[in-house]
Amino acid sequence: MVRTHLRGRRRGAFLAASLSLLLLPPLTGLRPAPPATAAAPVTSDAASGAGVTETPGAVSLTVRPTRTSPGYTVDVAKGEFTLTTRRAGTTVLESATADTGGLRFRSRGTWQHATALTGWSFERGVLTLTADTTLDGATVEARLTPAADRYQLDWDVKGGSPEQLGLAFDLASAGHWYGHGETETPAGGPYGDQPWPLDSGEVGHENFGPASYDMIDPFWYTSRSTGLRVDTGHVMNVAINEGGEDGTGRFTVESADTYRATVFVESTPLEVYRDYIGIVGKPAKSDAGYEQYAKPLWNSWAQFYTKVDQARLLDYATDLKKNGLDGHTIQLDDKWESNYGNLTFDPVAYPDPKGMSEAIHDMGFDFGLWVTLWINLDSENHDYAADHGYLLKDAEDPTKPCEVTWWNGTAGIVDLADPDARAWYEGRLRTLMSTYHIDGLKFDTRFFDEKCAPHDGYQATDYQRLGSELADRFDLQGAGIRVHWGETAHRAGFVTRQIDKGTGWNSLRASVTQNLAISTIGYPFIESDMIGGSNGEAPPAKDVLVRWAQSASLMPLMYGSTSPVDTIDATTGRKVVYDQETIDLYREAIQRHKRLAPYIWDQVQHTLRTGDPIMRPLFFDFPGDRKSYTVTDEWMLGPAVLAAPQLGAGATRTVHLPPGAWYDVNRGTVIRGPRTLGGCPAPLGVTPAFIRLGAKGAAQAIKALRRPGTPAATG
Incomplete structure (x- = not known):
């Protein structure tokens, strides 16, 4: 390893010495890494306002400040090939050094990285760099394309049969880190832990990708007003502060394709966020209407989980109504179907679904249902969908339907890229809604799984768009939808509900920092998980439930489930009754939010104009x-x-x-x-x-x- 690193440096020195004897270096074309002795402009690009200088230790790309951007310099160290971004002379982002390496790749199961700079050129506004690596026979070529407030960093590995490419940064060089979305952490994230800032904890997110159920985007920003966007449709492995103290952020793409990233350099974190929104887009509309911002949605999940039926749902709605616990919708969640994917009511648990719907409407609520594209193998609809080719195919054997395991069994997934499959599924939904006067739907689970093969001509990322387009045809009733990672998801303007939380104080705190994370990667219409949490745990204590309602009253939307009147303990099956103070304080939180709704609605309109988070x-x-x-x-x-x-x-x-x-x-x-x-x-x-x-x-x-x-x- 060391010998490879030193060989590269000696070769660069020899080339420089030889060329300096023969001729002056040209303004364009490959340049040897060890430069002339003095720092001086070598060449510049008028379009970007960028120039390149050389010193014995580095090649530096400088972009002059403008009226609207602060300018920056990227120093490329020759000995260790680090990228150091500076604004006004202060370091604001630096790639990792030493054993980790800033530009790193995995080859034959072993991590390697770029070492010594061996050459560079600056042509047509692009700084091209070549470097040796710790692997014999492999080199790195990186291309930096500057703009006023950012630079594009694209790079490849030549030779060495790379399997994965990744960037690594020294976390402390940029201050604190934010973004990412819902984090998987050793401390229980995303369900009960969401570090804020990210570097205050540890993030280990191995399946960070477009098909994830987590609400995530490949975008991070820092307290020193820099940002990183990785432009990929592949799964990533994101590790921040591995082991809780290593001080490194690793952003690895599970592919050998060209690594494409944008580094933003701005004056404030808000401006970095706005730069990112300029790429992915701001909401074109709000999926939720005024009433859905003003009043809570009541969903049955945390109240009953799957032990719900017609009588229990009507009793739930009646208690809410009788105690002045206002809301716009009663939404029946999981376990209403005769079998998952049938899209028909269980006749034993729901003897009169139309009468149930009418009774809920008579109380002044809308009525909604939970649905999914996942059709269990033992559902009568599975054979029908499989026989008609309506299901996603298996990635390893495209001759058979893909089978995925979820919390309710094993299922196939409707292929939304197939027009006939989409029309069949949507037609079933429309028939269900018209038959039983159902006003809206809560779409759950994912629209794709990596075990499946995309439809011919489509990629995994397309299913975020296809799912968004399907859901956008229905009233989502403030339950929103969990789609991410793409322009369609940002521009659709869906409400975003968090992943399930527990029912303790840690989950309440995580619901706040997680909302901040989701909101500042471009999903502004947010709510916490169901007030009081869920996740199959014992019901929240009185104080947790009340404090959660109070917290949610100062968020854009309120999303309720656990009734402050009484609920069912999922761990014992016993009824839990809260006291009158719980009811009164929960009602007070609802009324506070309703009074604040005109102000919140104004913020929604501002977001539609600017993209700024609420x-x-x-x-x-x-x-x-x-x-x-x-x-x-x-x-x-x-x-x-x-x-x-x-x-x-x-x-x-x-x-x-x-x-x-x-x-x-x-x-x-x-x-x-x-x-x-x-x-x-x-x-x-x-x-x-x-x-x-x-x-x-x-x-x-x-x-x-x-x-x-x-x-x-x-x-």
């Missing part, structure tokens, strides 16, 4: 406030509302306020920030929130959130 970290609005970058239990809801609900046990909490004048809606006082408030009162009946005076919508938010009897805002 629920966002404090540092998006206050990039100069360093403490904001590590706050995990507060957020901005639009420009005026700072939400700081209690997310744990106790009657007080610490609140950080960024710069500005803040109106405390519970105490009626005005506080000047930046300031950290210790011992802020937060008994069970109080939801801490602060209004930024002078911000757009501040008066509207104060009217909605001001506690009765508190002094009006002044100052």
Whole structure:
């Protein structure tokens, strides 16, 4: 290994010495890595405003600042082939060095990486670099294409039979890291853990790809206002802070294809986010209407799981109605079918589904159903769909239907790329809805699985688009849909519901940081998992349920299941009854959210114009406030509302306020920030929130959130 590295450096030195005796280096074409002695402009590109300079230790690509972008320099070290991005002379992103290597690849089961720079050229605005590697016979060619606020980094391995290509970065070089979406972590993510920032924990996401059930995008951004987007349709292996302390971020694509990435360099994290949205697109509409933002959706899943029937669902809806627990929809989740994929009601559990629907409508609710494209092998529809070629084929044996295992058995998946299959499936849904007066659907599971082969002429990523197009034909009732990783998913404007959470404090806290992560990769219409959590655990304690409802009341949408009247303990089958205070405080949270709905709806319209997230970290609005970058239990809801609900046990909490004048809606006082408030009162009946005076919508938010009897805002 070492000998390969040194051989490359000696060869570069020999070439430089020989050429310097014969002729001056040309302005274009391959240049030997060891350069002339002084740093001086070698060549430039007028279109990008970029120039290249050489020093004995590096080749540097510099983009001048403009009125709207800060400019940057990328230094390519010759000895170890590291890429160091600097803004105004300060390092803001650096590739990994030493054993890991910044440009790394796997060959014959062993990791290798680029070592010494052996040559470079700058032609037509592209800086092309060649480097030796730790593997004999393999070299790296990288191409940097600069623009005002970013550069494209594409690279390949020549020789060596690579299997996977990856980038690795020193996490600390960029400050803190964010983005990614729902994280798989050794500490229980994404169900009960979501590190914020990412580098504060450990992320080990081996199947990070377009068919994942996790809400993810290959986009990361940092507190030093850089960003990374990997442009791939392949599965990735993402490892951040492996072992909890290695300080490296590894972004590996499970393919030997050209590695394509964009590195953003901006002045604030919000501008990096906006750059990314400029590529993938902003929502063209909101899938949810005003009422779905104003009132909660009630779904049966965490209340009953699969032990639900007609009588229980009607009793559930009746209790909600009787106790003034408003909502726009009662949605019947999993286990209503006679068998998975039949799309017919179980006649024993649901003797009169049409009468059930009418009774729910008479209470003032819409009625919705859970559905999936996954058809179990023992369903009568499976044989029909297989015989007609409507199912995805097996990736290893395309002569037979693909079979996938899920939480309800083994199934085939309707192939949405087949027009006949799509028409058949959609026709079945339409018939079901018209027969039983069903107003909308909750689509669950995935639209593709890597065990299956895409339809001829399609790729795995196309199924995110196809699933989006199917779901967009139906009212999703604020349950939204879990599609990601592509322009269609961003532009469709679906509500995004989180993956299932547990029912404890850790899951409540994870629901907040996970919303921040999902929102800031371009999915702004977000809600937490069902209030109180689910995941087959015992029902939430009273305090957890109330605090979760209070937290959700200050998010874009509310998504309920566990009734504050009574529920069923999935672990014992016993009924759990909450007290009157639980009902009253949950109702108060619903009413607070409803009063705030006009303000939230204004934020929805703003997002449709700009793509900016509604629920966002404090540092998006206050990039100069360093403490904001590590706050995990507060957020901005639009420009005026700072939400700081209690997310744990106790009657007080610490609140950080960024710069500005803040109106405390519970105490009626005005506080000047930046300031950290210790011992802020937060008994069970109080939801801490602060209004930024002078911000757009501040008066509207104060009217909605001001506690009765508190002094009006002044100052």
